[in-house]
Amino acid sequence: MTIEAALSSALEGSVVLEGGDERGEFAGMLLAMLGAEVIKLEGKSGSHSRSIGPFASSGRDPERSLYFSRYNLGKKSISLELEHPDAAQIRHRMASRTDIVLDSGQAKDIERRLILWREMQQVNPRLIICTITPFGLDGPYRDLQMTDLIQLAMGGVMASCGYDPQPDGTYDTPPIAPAMWQAYHIACGHAILAILAALHFRELANIGDFIDLSIHEAVSNCTEVAMPSFIYNKAIVQRQTGRHAAEHVTRPWLRRTNDGRYVKAFMFWSRHEARVIGEMLKDAGIEHDLDTDAYRQLCERSPSSGHAHLNELVDRLAASMSADELFHRAQAKGLLWASVRTPEENIVDPHFRARGTFKRLDDNASGQAIYYPVSFATDGQEPLTTFKCGAPRLGEHTRQILSSLGFDDGEINLFASKDAI
Numbered sequence: 348m349t350i351e352a353a354l355s356s357a358l359e360g361s362v363v364l365e366g367g368d369e370r371g372e373f374a375g376m377l378l379a380m381l382g383a384e385v386i387k388l389e390g391k392s393g394s395h396s397r398s399i400g401p402f403a404s405s406g407r408d409p410e411r412s413l414y415f416s417r418y419n420l421g422k423k424s425i426s427l428e429l430e431h432p433d434a435a436q437i438r439h440r441m442a443s444r445t446d447i448v449l450d451s452g453q454a455k456d457i458e459r460r461l462i463l464w465r466e467m468q469q470v471n472p473r474l475i476i477c478t479i480t481p482f483g484l485d486g487p488y489r490d491l492q493m494t495d496l497i498q499l500a501m502g503g504v505m506a507s508c509g510y511d512p513q514p515d516g517t518y519d520t521p522p523i524a525p526a527m528w529q530a531y532h533i534a535c536g537h538a539i540l541a542i543l544a545a546l547h548f549r550e551l552a553n554i555g556d557f558i559d560l561s562i563h564e565a566v567s568n569c570t571e572v573a574m575p576s577f578i579y580n581k582a583i584v585q586r587q588t589g590r591h592a593a594e595h596v597t598r599p600w601l602r603r604t605n606d607g608r609y610v611k612a613f614m615f616w617s618r619h620e621a622r623v624i625g626e627m628l629k630d631a632g633i634e635h636d637l638d639t640d641a642y643r644q645l646c647e648r649s650p651s652s653g654h655a656h657l658n659e660l661v662d663r664l665a666a667s668m669s670a671d672e673l674f675h676r677a678q679a680k681g682l683l684w685a686s687v688r689t690p691e692e693n694i695v696d697p698h699f700r701a702r703g704t705f706k707r708l709d710d711n712a713s714g715q716a717i718y719y720p721v722s723f724a725t726d727g728q729e730p731l732t733t734f735k736c737g738a739p740r741l742g743e744h745t746r747q748i749l750s751s752l753g754f755d756d757g758e759i760n761l762f763a764s765k766d767a768i
Contacts, residue, residue, distance in 0.1 A: 358383035361546075363447040365422065366429065366460065369396040370562065371451030371479040372418040373528075374535035378447070378542070379421030380721070380732045386748060387422045388429055391766065393741045394419075410740055420708070420719060421734035425749075426742030426768050429463065433767040440752040442467035442474065447542060451479035454489045474555040475545045477538055483561035493562070498530035502566025507573050507584055507592035511599075522586060533569050534562040589687075598658050601687070602665030602673075610665055610673045613683040616654050623680045628660060630676075631667045635660050694718050703730040708737040742768070 359382035365375040366388040379385040387394065396418065397409035404411045427434055448464050450457055457478045468474045478484065481493035499505045505522045512518050538560050545556040567574075576582045576594050584592040589601040589611060602610045614620065625637035636642045637660070646653030665673055670686040677684035694705055706721040717737070722730035745768055749759050762768045 356382040360384075361446045362386065362444055363449055364388060364441065364445050365449045367449075367451035367457070367479070368394070369399065369414075369418065369451075369528075370531050371449050371535060371538065372396060373532055374451075374477075374479070374538040374542075375422060375449055376418055376420055377535065377539050378449070379734060383447070385422040386744070387419060387424045387739065389424055389426055389741055390428050391426050391742075391768070393426075397741070416717070416738045417719070419738035420721070421736060422739055423744035423748065424739035424742055425745045427745070428767050429460065431765075431767040433762060433765050437749065437752065437754075437762070437767070438463060438467055439470060440754075442470035444752075445471065445474060446546075448474065448476045449479075449538070449542075450477070453492075454480045454482070454484050458484060468555060468557075472554055473549055475542060475549065475558070476555070477542050477545075477558040477560060479534055479538055479560045479562065481561070482563045484559050488563070495528050495530045496524055498562050498566050499524045502530065502563055503570040503573060504529070504566055507570060507586050509586035510588045512585060512587075512596065516585075516596075518586075530562055530566050534560060534565040537565040537568070598654055602662055604665050604668060604670040604673055604686075606669040608670035609687040610670050610677075611685055611687055612661055612665070612677070614657075614661075616650075616657070620682070621657055623682060624657065624661060624664070627676060627680060628664055631664055633660070633663055633667060693720075703733075706730075706733060708734065 358378060361378075361383040363375060363378050363383050363385040365371065365385055375385045375387070393409050394415065396415045397412050398407065399412055399414040400407065401413050402408055402411050403413055403416075409415075427437060429438070445467065448467070450460055450464065457480055461476075461478065461484075464474075464476045468476060480489075481491060481498065482488040493501075500522075505524055507522075508525050509518070509522045510520045538558070541558045541560065545558060549555060571584075571591060572594075573584045573592060576584050580594065582594040584594055585596055586592050587596060588599065589609075590597060590599070598614065598616075600611050600613055602612050604610055621637045621642075625635055628635045628637070637657070642653065642656070645656065668676070674684060674686040693699055699705055702722070702725050704720055704722050705718045707716050707718050708721075709716050719734070719737075721733045724731045746759055749762070749768070754762075759768070
């Protein structure tokens with residue numbers, strides 16, 4: 348087996364216990380993508396994320412939440428009441444075969460469950476515990492109530508996202524959030540890096556670790572140049588339409604095409620770029636002066652005026668053709684331009700299809716076959732990161748998991764009679 352081919356099974360043999368709420372589910376999903384056995388501890392009433400819409404039904408069926416279906420691909424579900432007195436012997440047996448505990452939620456809830464995780468770590472010193480909370484497990488903000496949207500606001504990301512200011516530099520539109528669940532995605536990405544580092548360290552030192560991850564700190568790490576600009580230049584970056592926030596307003600990148608779509612035309616404002624754009628204008632039958640001495644003199648006399656003139660010509664070029672045509676023509680010329688897509692358009696994209704990015708899975712949560720993004724790498728022929736199954740039904744694997752721990756049917760039935768499972 349090559350190193351590349353091993354990527355999808357990089358964590359094969361590793362067991363992850365995932366507790367808590369939706370804040371950490373993306374991290375668990377990524378671990379499952381890399382081959383780990385991720386066991387979702389749901390309790391008898393199921394995870395909170397089963398109540399999050401939209402739903403693949405007219406009612407709010409917890410087994411048909413598309414949100415749960417998306418973020419729990421490849422996992423197993425056990426309906427274990429973790430803090431039930433009769434669950435102690437289950438936790439004890441789980442400890443010896445568990446590599447990673449991933450828990451997310453409010454700090455006060457995590458702190459209570461952390462006692463149980465520490466007990467498991469005493470049984471298995473190689474156990475890695477990772478907690479994901481709004482602000483971490485200490486500090487004055489520890490117990491503040493936070494949502495994904497509020498995390499983006501307080502972390503500083505939202506202040507850099509929005510639309511262009513008015514000519515006088517003031518804004519008539521408020522900041523906006525970049526996407527749903529973005530704060531949780533950011534935090535989970537940081538969690539995966541920390542967990543993989545802890546796994547590597549465990550191979551060297553033969554000991555586990557504890558990771559106290561703050562969503563707020565992770566989000567604040569993703570504000571691009573906002574903090575360096577303020578710290579070193581005492582400047583506050585300005586939010587701008589469809590491009591990076593910057594200390595000064597830059598020229599637009601979004602162009603409206605003749606089919607009502609948009610193309611994002613990244614510009615370096617170089618002579619080479621002007622020459623290539625001139626060729627595209629000529630091919631489109633649009634007169635221009637980009638190859639004249641007058642334009643070159645304008646750029647030398649006033650670079651800003653030269654940029655503004657080129658900008659107007661690019662707008663005319665975009666308005667002369669469809670977004671897809673402009674995208675392909677520009678790319679053929681080596682320009683960093685792309686059409687602005689809706690997310691669902693990617694499902695039928697020929698490039699994604701060729702690389703196996705999306706896979707049709709029979710999904711238990713939604714009750715139907717759905718295409719999911721399952722891979723971000725290939726070996727040139729086959730996807731290297733993928734899932735073996737869709738999201739689980741509530742408690743679908745309870746008996747299977749307990750049997751694998753050595754409990755017989757009589758013991759499992761006793762747990763059920765005492766409401767431990």
